[in-house]
Amino acid sequence: MTVFHLRAAGTSLVLDARGVAPSILHWGSDLGDVDVAAWADATVPAVPPSSIDVPPQLSLLPSLFEGWSGRPALTAGGPLRLVSASEQNRAICVRSENSDAEVLSELKLSSEGVLRVRHSLTNRTGADLAVPGLDVLLPIPAEAAELLDFTGLWCHERQPQRLPLRHGVWSRESRHGRPGHDDAFLMVAGEPGFGFRTGRVWAAHLAWSGDKRIWAERSALGYGVLGAGELLAPGEVVLRPGETYETPWLITVHSEHGLDGLSDRLHPWIRRMTPLKLPRPVVLNTWEAVYFDHDLAVLTELADAAAEAGVERFVLDDGWFTGRRDDKRALGDWFVDDTVWPEGLHPLISHVRQRGMEFGLWVEPEMISPESRLAAEHPDWILGGGAGPTWRHQRVLDVEKAYDHLLERLSALLAEYPIAFLKWDHNRDLLTPGDAHRQTRALYRLLADLRMAFPHVEIESCASGGARIDLGILPLVDRFWTSDTNDPLDRQSIQRWTSVVVPPEYLGGHLGDGVAHVTGRTSALGFRLATALFGSAGIEWNLTRASPAEKADVAAWIAEHKRLRPLLHTGRVVRADTPDPAQQLHGVVAQDRTHAVYALVTVGTPAAALPPPIRFPGLDPDRLYTVRPIGVAPRVVQDAPPPWLANGVTLPGRILSEAGLPAPLLVPDQALLLELN
Structure with a gap:
C-alpha cells in the first residue's frame, strides 16, 4: 500500500492507504510536488487524554471501531479492513471488507478540479443483507467554520441560509421522493464571511433525485466533515448474496476564491460531461x-x-x-x-x-x-x-x-x-x-x-x-x-x-x-x-x-x-459581492475575457442616495474595455445620469474591476444591462 496524491486545476487529494483503514489526509488547495509519504508521516496527530490509545485519524469509512464517535459512513457490520488500493488517471479505487460485506470506494478528480466519491457495498454473506445506510464523508479543516445551504418553497426555491459550524451535526434530510423545493442543494463550508469572490470554501452536492441527506459535522476531537448519502427507509434496499448497492456520487469542489470559484470548476465540468446542443432555442x-x-x-x-x-x-x-x-x-x-x-x-x-x-x-x-x-x-x-x-x-x-x-x-x-x-x-x-x-x-x-x-x-x-x-x-x-x-x-x-x-x-x-x-x-x-x-x-x-x-x-x-x-x-459566470444587498450585479465573461455582459439589478430600495460604484468582476486587468448600455432602459430617479452612460466609456479592466463606474439611480425592481468589449 502507499500514499496517493491526486492533483488537478489547483486541487489536491491525499489518501494514505498504508494502514488498516485508508484515510484522507488532505482535500483542498494544491500541495505541489511533495513527498506525500514523508508528509503523511509528519501529520500523525498526538494522542489526546481520555481517548483511544492510538493517534485518532479520520478514515474513508469512519466508524466506532476506529474511535470515530460522529455520524458513521456505514451503519452496520463489523470493522472494515483495507484489502487493496490502486490509482490510475486521477482515480483511486479502494477495497475494504469484513465478514459480511465488501466495499469498493471510488475517488475521481476531474481535470477541472471536481472530486467525485462513491461507495459500492457487496453482500458477502450467504443470506439477504439489508442496507441500513452507506454515506460518503470528506474532511474539512477547522477554518471551514461557517455553513451555507438552501431551503425554499414552491416558487421560492434555493433560498440561502447561513449558520456557524459548531460542535455537533447540521443535517438536512429530504423525504419527498424528489429533492423538493426545500432541497439543501449544495452545502458549503468556508471561512467565516466567505462571499462570491472571497474566502476559501469546500462544497458538496449529492447527485441523486430521490430521498437523501447531506450534513456537516464538527467533532470535539477536532475533525470536521461534509457527508451525504441516499436516505433509505428500513428494508428499502435488501441485497441477495453477491448483489451490490451503489451510492450516488457525492460531487465536491474546493475553491480559494469564494462561491464563484466553485462555479469556475463545476460549470466547465458539467459542460464537458453532459454537453448540450448549442445554440439553445428560444x-x-x-x-x-x-x-x-x-x-x-x-x-x-x-x-x-x-x-x-x-x-x-x-x-x-x-x-x-x-x-x-x-x-x-x-x-x-x-x-x-x-x-x-x-x-x-x-x-x-x-x-x-x-x-x-x-x-x-x-x-x-x-x-x-x-x-x-x-x-x-x-x-x-x-x-x-x-x-x-x-x-x-x-x-x-x-x-x-x-x-x-x-x-x-x-x-x-x-x-x-x-x-x-x-x-x-x-x-x-x-x-x-x-x-x-x-x-x-x-x-x-x-x-x-x-x-x-x-x-x-x-x-x-x-x-x-x-x-x-x-x-x-x-x-x-x-x-x-x-x-x-x-x-x-x-x-x-x-x-x-x-x-x-x-x-x-x-x-x-x-x-x-x-x-x-x-x-x-x-x-x-x-x-x-x-x-x-x-x-x-x-x-x-x-x-x-x-x-x-x-x-x-x-x-x-x-x-x-x-x-x-x-x-x-x-462563458464564465461571475457575481459581485456588493456592499448594499438592494443592489446586485452578475454577468458572464467570455473564456478569453474579450467580451462580457453584466446586469446591475435593484431588488430593493438602495441604502444611500448615491449607491456604490458598479465594479465588474472577471475582466483582464491589462486590457481596455468599452462599456455601453444595451436593452430596454431601466426606470431611474435622478436629475442627471452619470455622464459615461450617454456614449459609453473605454477603460482598463483593472479600473473597471477595482474602482468601477458611478451607478445610475435605479428605482427598485429594475435592471441595467451593460455590454463590455
Whole structure:
C-alpha cells in the first residue's frame, strides 16, 4: 500500500492507504510536488487524554471501531479492513471488507478540479443483507467554520441560509421522493464571511433525485466533515448474496476564491460531461398564455405571434390528452383528446413547423389521477395503494410496475408526432415510505431508454417548477425548469443561486406577463426581459394580447439574446459581492475575457442616495474595455445620469474591476444591462 496524491486545476487529494483503514489526509488547495509519504508521516496527530490509545485519524469509512464517535459512513457490520488500493488517471479505487460485506470506494478528480466519491457495498454473506445506510464523508479543516445551504418553497426555491459550524451535526434530510423545493442543494463550508469572490470554501452536492441527506459535522476531537448519502427507509434496499448497492456520487469542489470559484470548476465540468446542443432555442410555452383552453384557432394565432417575435420552439403544455380539462383528472391517459383535437395534434404541429419552429409537449408520466381510465384498469399501479391524501388531486404511479406501459405510450407519441422536446413534470411528493429508491431508479431507466430510442428529443426536468434540480438526473435531461414563478424579482434570487452549480444554458427562464401569475406583482417589461436574458430563454405570456410596442421590444430582446447567447451559454459566470444587498450585479465573461455582459439589478430600495460604484468582476486587468448600455432602459430617479452612460466609456479592466463606474439611480425592481468589449 502507499500514499496517493491526486492533483488537478489547483486541487489536491491525499489518501494514505498504508494502514488498516485508508484515510484522507488532505482535500483542498494544491500541495505541489511533495513527498506525500514523508508528509503523511509528519501529520500523525498526538494522542489526546481520555481517548483511544492510538493517534485518532479520520478514515474513508469512519466508524466506532476506529474511535470515530460522529455520524458513521456505514451503519452496520463489523470493522472494515483495507484489502487493496490502486490509482490510475486521477482515480483511486479502494477495497475494504469484513465478514459480511465488501466495499469498493471510488475517488475521481476531474481535470477541472471536481472530486467525485462513491461507495459500492457487496453482500458477502450467504443470506439477504439489508442496507441500513452507506454515506460518503470528506474532511474539512477547522477554518471551514461557517455553513451555507438552501431551503425554499414552491416558487421560492434555493433560498440561502447561513449558520456557524459548531460542535455537533447540521443535517438536512429530504423525504419527498424528489429533492423538493426545500432541497439543501449544495452545502458549503468556508471561512467565516466567505462571499462570491472571497474566502476559501469546500462544497458538496449529492447527485441523486430521490430521498437523501447531506450534513456537516464538527467533532470535539477536532475533525470536521461534509457527508451525504441516499436516505433509505428500513428494508428499502435488501441485497441477495453477491448483489451490490451503489451510492450516488457525492460531487465536491474546493475553491480559494469564494462561491464563484466553485462555479469556475463545476460549470466547465458539467459542460464537458453532459454537453448540450448549442445554440439553445428560444421557447414559447403555452401554460400561462392559455392554461387548459386548448383551441386550435387560439393556439395557431399564438404560434404566429411567437414566430413573428423570433421564437424557435413552441411547447404545448398541460391539457392536450383525453379528458384533461382541468388539473383534477386524466393523468395517466396519455392519448390525444379527440374531442378537442379531432385530427390529433397534426394541424397544430404542422402549422408550428411551417412557421419555422420546433414543437414540444408537456407530460407527467410519474403521476396518475384517481378517476383516470388507467387507475380503473390498474389500481395496483398506484404507489402505496392510494393511502394518504391526494396532492394536486393526483397520486403517484409506480413507475417500476407501469414501466412497459409508460415506455409504450411515450414511444407511441414520439413516433406519431415530430416532437422535439418533452417538458417532463412531477407535481407532488411521493409520501409513501420505502419507495423512493426503486422509483428513482426506474425513472432513470425510463429516461435512458427513451433517449436511446429517440436521441433527437430533448427533455426538460420540471417538478412543480424547481423541485428536482440535481446532478443525478442531469445526464438524462437537457434543461431544468428553474421555478414555476416567472416573477422577475423572485427569479433574480432563484437563478442567482441555482447557477452556482448549474450553468445558465441548462436553466429555463421565461418572460412572463406584466402581472406575474403566481405573485400578482407588476413588473416593468425591461426588468422582465433582463431577468430572462441569461439562461435558456423563453416566453410564457400570451403575445397576442401584447401591444405593438411590447411586441417590438420582445422581438428586439430575442434578437439580442440570439446575438449574445454564444457568450451567455459558454462563458464564465461571475457575481459581485456588493456592499448594499438592494443592489446586485452578475454577468458572464467570455473564456478569453474579450467580451462580457453584466446586469446591475435593484431588488430593493438602495441604502444611500448615491449607491456604490458598479465594479465588474472577471475582466483582464491589462486590457481596455468599452462599456455601453444595451436593452430596454431601466426606470431611474435622478436629475442627471452619470455622464459615461450617454456614449459609453473605454477603460482598463483593472479600473473597471477595482474602482468601477458611478451607478445610475435605479428605482427598485429594475435592471441595467451593460455590454463590455
